[in-house]
Amino acid sequence: MINRSDSRAREQVLVTVDLVIFTVREDRLQVLLIERGQPPFEGRLALPGGYIRVGERLDAAALRELQEETGVDGSQLHLEQLRTYGDPERDPRGRVITVAYLALTPDMPVARAGTDARSADWRPVDQVLQEEAGLAFDHDVILREALERARSQLEYTTVASAFCIEPFTIADLRCVYEVVWGFKLDPSNFRRKVTRTDGFVEPTGEHRVQELGRPAALYRRGTARLLSPPLLRSSEVAHSQLSTAALR
């Protein structure tokens, strides 16, 4: 029924899932990468991911690969599909398409080097995208699209709080926006926006003593998922696009 020499034949395909896991760490946006332990691209950096198994759901495969390759428990993570990459030439081993997922997580330690990976670790996104060597496969493209998606999501949703360890301060949350968008926000206007949007953050009543300055009020994530009206990059976009361009 299936004849490889017939270009009109259906193609049997192997399917992988790849994960773009972002965090804010040391005031920079970082992404979880592994160093590949096998060819192709042996020794190169890549997104964690791997083949789906018989009867396995796509999102289940993503969680499993994340656990296996990086030791990160993704059960609390909100995984969202980014896009599917299916260029016939994207994998030298043959026809492999990949379903890319995106998730945002608070800064957490990563240890374990798993089966297919020599090591898993956080790397600054801007640095990774500037490096000449680049990532394995088409992972540079995936990472770029994930970055743009994350930036856009901060505008219309409350997911920025997913980067924060509870309880957190308004300044912690603002830092997330500043790091992901690449420019500074006005602290007083930002606080107003966040505190006056129902369900974005909930005050705990506690305060945290800082190294310097007045202690800051602490908050937990609220229940709202959408920001309306949104928190737009608008006027600053000209500026932010400069820094995006610099990454290309």
Added chain:
Amino acid sequence: MINRSDSRAREQVLVTVDLVIFTVREDRLQVLLIERGQPPFEGRLALPGGYIRVGERLDAAALRELQEETGVDGSQLHLEQLRTYGDPERDPRGRVITVAYLALTPDMPVARAGTDARSADWRPVDQVLQEEAGLAFDHDVILREALERARSQLEYTTVASAFCIEPFTIADLRCVYEVVWGFKLDPSNFRRKVTRTDGFVEPTGEHRVQELGRPAALYRRGTARLLSPPLLRSSEVAHSQLSTAALR
């Protein structure tokens, strides 16, 4: 190497593409559907789509299937990936995942019934989603998600003009918003928003005589792709969600 009885084995998968093609026709949002000519789901309505072929790109497969099954030339269409659906149980024939695409097009005639399809035709989206029988496979879910994506895209982008045949009037464009969102907009405020957003529409200088009333100025699509600030459903969302709920 691959052992079907081993649940840890990589799964060889067949990949399809499915297309959600929307148009506004007779003042309703309609979707291009085919009637399936073969099992499974023979005789049932389904999204146009089919298997990708050896060495074929995903978007190329989408364009080809559209042409084959509906006779529609998609080369001028902006196809955008919606999401990939990969539930192990979604296709009774075995493991088949599908990459869904979304496109908006002006009202155009559809004729031809192609290879795998008995007939292709436009159907009102609200009617399709209300029908008990439902679409083949998980196409109801795909259609619902496509509808929400399209509604959302009208807020942040200028794609609504993709529904209009050039040249068009501001009222034509407003009708698109009203039909897709399911509620009326204020004509004067809408016109201001559209004409004052750089690159949304360009005046041709011509006018069109209507059946009734004053002739309307004609416009072409502009070059802008993003709307900033967006044209939000905001306050009306409560109302629009009612009509969405009614579709479920």
Added chain:
DNA sequence: GCAAAAGTGTTATAAATACACCCATGC
């Protein structure tokens, strides 16, 4: 003239922006 739809103007409200200023802490 009337009806109908295009198109303009005006006012009220809400939100984003810019920035001055006060507060609470460590030293």
Added chain:
DNA sequence: GCATGGGTGTATTTATAACACTTTTGC
């Protein structure tokens, strides 16, 4: 006291919402 960041207040500008009003057509 000072420096530092947290937090409040306010004037300006910009965008939306609601709606009155004028214009241009067919009949």
